[in-house]
Amino acid sequence: MRTAAFALLALPLLLTACGDSEAPPVANLDFQKQLQTQLIKAKPGEVIEIPAGTWQLDRSLSLKVSGVTLKGAGMDKTILNFKGQKSGAEGLLVDASDFTIEDLAMEDTKGDALKVVGGRNIIIRRVRTEWTNGPATENGAYGIYPVQTENVLVDGVVAIGASDAGIYVGQSRNVVVRNSRAERNVAGIEIENTIGADVYDNVATGNTGGILVFNMPNLPQPGHSTRVYRNRVEGNNHKNFGHKGTPVASIPAGSGVVINSNDKVEIFDNDIGEHRTANVIVSSYFSTGYTDLSTEADFDPYPEAIHIHGNRFGPGGDSPDNLELKALKLAKFGLNGRLPDILWDGYVNPDKLVDGRLPAELAICIDNGEAGIVNVDGPGGYKNISTDMTPHRCELPRLPAVELQAALAEAGEDA
């Protein structure tokens, strides 16, 4: 079923948009009401089309019906703008399965732009989320935000200006993020507490950190098995404009790919460069400033089975955004020197050491030409720095590709 909506409402564009810091724009209340009513009354299988135009909204939209497609005329043509939003913590909140959203933009939401909670078979493609004022601490936290979802395809999206992560996949299973662009967010793309994610053919640039693979404590599901490949991760040196207390607050400006507390992560065939702190950072929860009073006993804070191979590294590590690291760089590598491409905070699980070393299947294994690693000795207070590659000359089994459910994969092919 197809509903061609808003034919009559599509005409008036807002004239007030030019006065930028003036009073908030007037909302298209009729449009808003009609669209929200359609979302409430939608039936499975329905395609709701939103025509081209800039639509001004002042409260959240939400969808709770499964099997619905929300479709615009293009990410630069159909624009839902939430500047001056009065209520709701996001632009669109979806609590439904078999959901597709495509070809539209959500701009200037107060909180998150698109949040999808708890559904299966989610396709988000050619959607743009943006804070049009550029990077700012008062921007909403997340652009594209599926959480506790399963079978998720994020394809060809653009995420700009989020005060946390542009594309943030949390506590999910079976996820593909591809062909997307994340720019000028604190974190470009973040995969958190997720089991089975493929992140490829994306561009992350101008963020504080490009691509993050994190595990947070005290959540129902620890994540593992993420592949990050064929991405261009470049020049993510933006000053961190996130909020203390959030996971991204600990990201130093100038971070390419960051792994924190996650296991089984494979980083390969990427172009990663122009990062002042490091092209790749591998770290534990202990480096985020929290103690074990903040973690449930079963939390594993150690990054294990990390496989880095065949990437093309550009310059990096010349001016780290962290006092200890600055001092360390100066002392060990000199004023004009640089940190190696891969920076590791050096925390290992003492219970898992065999003869003082991590067994190969849990190690950080590097097979990346000339690229080196620096162990900055976080546990020892940054004293016994090491660039010894010996413990890292190992191989890990390649991770399997994420296989999206057939229907979803097929839908993806049309893109």
Add this chain to the structure above:
Amino acid sequence: MRAGWLLLATLFLGACEQQRAPLYLPSGEDYPDKLSTWGVLQQRGGQLQPAAGVLPYDLNTPLFTDYAHKLRTVWMPEGRSAQYAEAQFDYPVGTLLSKTFYYPRDAQGRLLRSEQHGVEALRLDRVRLLETRILLRQEQGWVALPYVWDEAQRDATLDWAGASFDLQLQDATGEVLAVDYQVPDANQCAGCHEQQAGKGVQPLGPKARHLNRDYVYADGAVNQLQRWQAEGLLQGVPADLAGVPRNALWGAPREGESLEHQARSYLDANCSHCHNPEGPGRTSGLYLDPATPLGIAYGLCKQPVAAGKGSGDRLVDIHPGAPEKSVLSFRLHSTDPSIMMPELGRSTSHREGLEVIDRWIASLDGEC
């Protein structure tokens, strides 16, 4: 004005005389467009009150919604009753719960900011009615229906997409509080009342721990659970009420109701419908339901997960001894839609509620 009252009187006269039972709608989607059609509330003698056979009720500690007062009612079809269970009653098909949101107004017509007190009938010239939410138990489950009152206060109309009102409230000192009152749309209703999509809407207020209190009925004060049982609305209430959970009585804690119990009752009523292991707030790992002990999962020294600017640059949800270092307090204070908790249902902050929460956090010992 007088003509209006006359019209009003005529409109409702018929209904009063007939005294028909409220609408029984066990199935189907033929929901009436007008609230009056349900026959749950009636206007009579310049008052809005529960119709015959419809029982008003009140909660121990209620949800804060911009200082709105609430008239709550329950009705069940003749001969049917709910089955008591500690966590959630099993209500019979046809049950109608109504909650009318209003503000008291003074003789000059100004809306007043005051804490809720239970009343059975509303003098229409001394209240501003905003919305009435109907929860209807049908064969396939509960349905949430938002009705918005018209300006003339004659009737309310079903509005799936919600509404908003710009209001000004005046307190006893003459201070004026601006309220951007939001009537939720049907999805937002479900946002609190449905734990997860497909699991169905559930009532939140009329549960044992919230209802377990006295109510002053026309014939005197009686515990509500016992009254419901006596009226045939509820079966299986434990003979000894001492075994029934009971939240603290808001604003006037009973003897023995500790500060912690008051705070947890408040967080229960205001947060736990989302923040529990099944609800929409589960993704944060923060559970503020009564079953969760005071530990990391209840926020103690817990780092926020995806709070974004909701963290307020604070490192943990509850920092013992320090409300000013606690995300929980920050988000309860805020009125920014992207920061504030609860996410819906208020545009102002609840001073009295915050006072209790902050005092409680300040009273906690420990470090993070």
